[in-house]
Amino acid sequence: MTATVSYDDVAVGTEMPARTFPVQRLDLIRYCGASGDFNVIHWNQRKAQAVGLPDVIAHGMFVMALVGRFVTDWAGDPGAVVDYGVRFSTMLVVPDDDVGANLEVSGVVTEKLEGRRVRVELAARGPETKVLTQARAVVQLA
């Protein structure tokens, strides 16, 4: 494994450059197919609203995957992500308006661990609120 970020170059407080990921209905449909999770609340507005949701919502796992990409792009090697966990605090509503919802992701190094690993704390916000809490990863750095 070859992370491109060196353990020696980061400190507690080092920020990972923030990024925005646009999420549209088509992204959810594609994720349904690739993941095998075809729960109707991720593609059928009528049925989502019938169970009390405001609209179609993104899979929590899709949001987790986007934030995972934020970490793997930063680290330089997907294999560098050792542990990764999140709590799904609020759902990301994705309206059918050709715009969708933007997911804003940021992160910071919170701990330097043994074996040239670091713990990072991640933040993911939808248009209105945080969608993840306790989002953390352990990354093996070079």
Add this chain to the structure above:
Amino acid sequence: MTINRAFIGRSYPPSAPYAVSREKIREFAEAIGDPNPVYRDAAIARALGHPDVVAPPTFVIVVTMKVAWQAVFDPDLGVDYTRAVHGQQQFSHTRPIRAGDHLVGTLTIADITSAGRNEVLRTRVDVATTAGEPVCSAVSTLVVRGGDR
């Protein structure tokens, strides 16, 4: 509806092997909008020290979700899936999943608790190769919202 506490600590039989293909990894990477060539090009993956293309950190959910369904749809456990939402997810990777892996998942009911009117089911799926090499542990929390009944 309460979830059957007698299941705490119970394990299910190992799943049938899942064969990880390059094309499935590519499809998953495209679905999460990630153009990283390490998910597509074995030569680039090898340059990073991997034997073949590797999968994104959350790819293993493709395997573990269906393993966990053994419990979710076990009538004796008593999960009302229509009221269930994904509460938490944790992956601990021993090594990255890669094309060519044949993966087996073993499901354990880690815990069942109450949180107000909700029921909380925590499952763990231990993923290993068919040769017995540990690859990943995936812990999922499912929150079953309390009804009006």
